[in-house]
Amino acid sequence: xxxxxxxxxxxxxxxxxxxxxxxxAIWQEPLMACAPADGRFERLKEITVPDHALxxxxxxxxxxxxxxxLPFKEPLQRDNARGGRPSLSWGRAYVSTNKLIERAGQGxxxxxxxxxxxxxxxxxxxxxxKKRLVSLWSHKHLAHLSGLGRMGINCQLITxxxxxxxxxxxxxxxxxxxxxxxxxxxxxxxxxxxxxxKCIETCPIQALSTDGLNRALCYRRLQENYDLLMAPDGxxxxxxxxxxxxxxxxCSLKAPLPL
Numbered sequence: 088x089x090x091x092x093x094x095x096x097x098x099x100x101x102x103x104x105x106x107x108x109x110x111x112a113i114w115q116e117p118l119m120a121c122a123p124a125d126g127r128f129e130r131l132k133e134i135t136v137p138d139h140a141l142x143x144x145x146x147x148x149x150x151x152x153x154x155x156x157l158p159f160k161e162p163l164q165r166d167n168a169r170g171g172r173p174s175l176s177w178g179r180a181y182v183s184t185n186k187l188i189e190r191a192g193q194g195x196x197x198x199x200x201x202x203x204x205x206x207x208x209x210x211x212x213x214x215x216x217k218k219r220l221v222s223l224w225s226h227k228h229l230a231h232l233s234g235l236g237r238m239g240i241n242c243q244l245i246t247x248x249x250x251x252x253x254x255x256x257x258x259x260x261x262x263x264x265x266x267x268x269x270x271x272x273x274x275x276x277x278x279x280x281x282x283x284x285k286c287i288e289t290c291p292i293q294a295l296s297t298d299g300l301n302r303a304l305c306y307r308r309l310q311e312n313y314d315l316l317m318a319p320d321g322x323x324x325x326x327x328x329x330x331x332x333x334x335x336x337x338c339s340l341k342a343p344l345p346l
């Protein structure tokens with residue numbers, strides 16, 4: 088089992104998923120990267136929270152961290168860019184994509200086990216501390232350290248296909264090598280010293296600034312969005328979405344700087 092084998096499987100799986108599960112085809116071709124589960128991931132405790140889990144906490148003997156990104160197609164992103172509240176299409180896409188990530192993760196695990204290895208998974212969302220409003224297994228930061236992308240001023244991961252999408256990850260005891268997609272230090276225009284900050288200007292509640300994200304303010308808005316829009320549509324309680332800082336940006340559909 089190689090990284091290329093898993094990459095090919097994911098590409099084919101996402102391409103055929105809509106027809107197999109009666110879904111609208113809202114995803115572009117997925118991206119994937121992996122890295123050895125080495126000392127680089129000790130930085131998780133510095134750039135997130137001191138008690139963030141390490142790969143070996145999920146799987147004793149972990150040798151590789153595998154991360155993947157499912158970028159949304161432009162029409163879905165354009166729909167969510169309108170107005171100050173998220174579109175219902177975005178909320179529905181959030182739910183269906185989390186299910187796709189869950190199924191893809193289980194597919195990866197099955198393939199790895201067939202190859203004689205083991206893998207450990209975490210949920211695509213809501214694996215976080217609700218008091219501190221921080222993730223204890225941050226797909227975004229794992230992807231940053233694995234070279235799938237770089238964190239933007241909007242606190243989203245900017246990949247070669249932009250930041251408008253969803254992430255999944257797993258750890259395995261197979262050795263799959265080091266396969267980054269990004270080696271540049273920054274992909275965010277503002278963080279690289281260029282003029283931008285559109286995500287800061289677009290945030291409907293001014294929760295973003297050059298100093299970071301006001302997590303409490305952002306989370307209250309997500310809860311409001313659920314109560315006002317997503318709950319009446321019958322979507323599950325985890326559908327706490329906004330993503331105005333992810334769509335309609337120079338980094339939404341592609342990386343605005345060299346990789």
